Amino acid sequence: MIVVCERCNSRLKIDETRLNPSVKNFSIRCPKCHHTSTIFLPEEVQEVTPVRPVEIKPARAGxxxxxxxxxxxxxxxxxxxxxxxxxxxxxxxxxxxxxxxxxxxxxxxxxxxxxxxxxxxxxxxxxxxxxxxxxxxxxxxxxxxxxxxxxxxxxxxxxxxxxxxxxxxxxxxxxxxxxxxxx
Missing domain, CATH: 3.40.50.300 (P-loop containing nucleotide triphosphate hydrolases)
Incomplete structure (x- = not known):
């Protein structure tokens, strides 16, 4: 997961495997400007069934x-x-x-x-x-x-x-x- 600091726009790479799955948000401090941000993880997404089937026509190559x-x-x-x-x-x-x-x-x-x-x-x-x-x-x-x-x-x-x-x-x-x- 990549998080962008709200203040200085630095990109921070977060190792998702180290996150506790039961925690839905956490705070992170930017190592560059020391701004603290709260990160909210998305809820689980349920599969959506379309009302009518979507037909994707084959495209020509490329x-x-x-x-x-x-x-x-x-x-x-x-x-x-x-x-x-x-x-x-x-x-x-x-x-x-x-x-x-x-x-x-x-x-x-x-x-x-x-x-x-x-x-x-x-x-x-x-x-x-x-x-x-x-x-x-x-x-x-x-x-x-x-x-x-x-x-x-x-x-x-x-x-x-x-x-x-x-x-x-x-x-x-x-x-x-x-x-x-x-x-």
Missing amino acids: YTIVITNQKGGVGKTSTGLNLGLSLALLEKRVLLIDFDVQANLTISMGYQHTTSFHDIVHDPGLNLGSELIQTSYPGLWLLPSNKNMVLLSKKYFGKNDYEYILKKQLSTIRDRFDYIIID
Whole structure:
């Protein structure tokens, strides 16, 4: 579990295996700013049966969904992550691509200091297919981000076919996934 400090926005990783399952909330002190926060754990969720069955039509290979907005903090990453997890739970093969410099999707999935799309494009020794991370969720894969993503536009903007760099890279793996979700 990752908790974000309300005051300084530091990310704290909590080992859920050390939590007492009977305790529904606990306090945590941020090691950076020493702010104390109370964490409330969610109640158990009961399975919901839809009123009418949901029919998911098969998508063509690598059906791509892009979640974008110029404003920050509006739920793009949460939407992408929840959509990806939901599709994976429906036994779809899903690739989540974190294209954000802040790497919030990558961090939310519990990864950091990983190879990003920029690193793959920049280093001819790397290829997209081998740098994907298979997450702990069956059918869900991640192409993480890191701080180097800020260099992507600086290095490649204005180059021949700049706007097709991602499309060209995805063409090598598109058939491995039912859905590709870009955050």
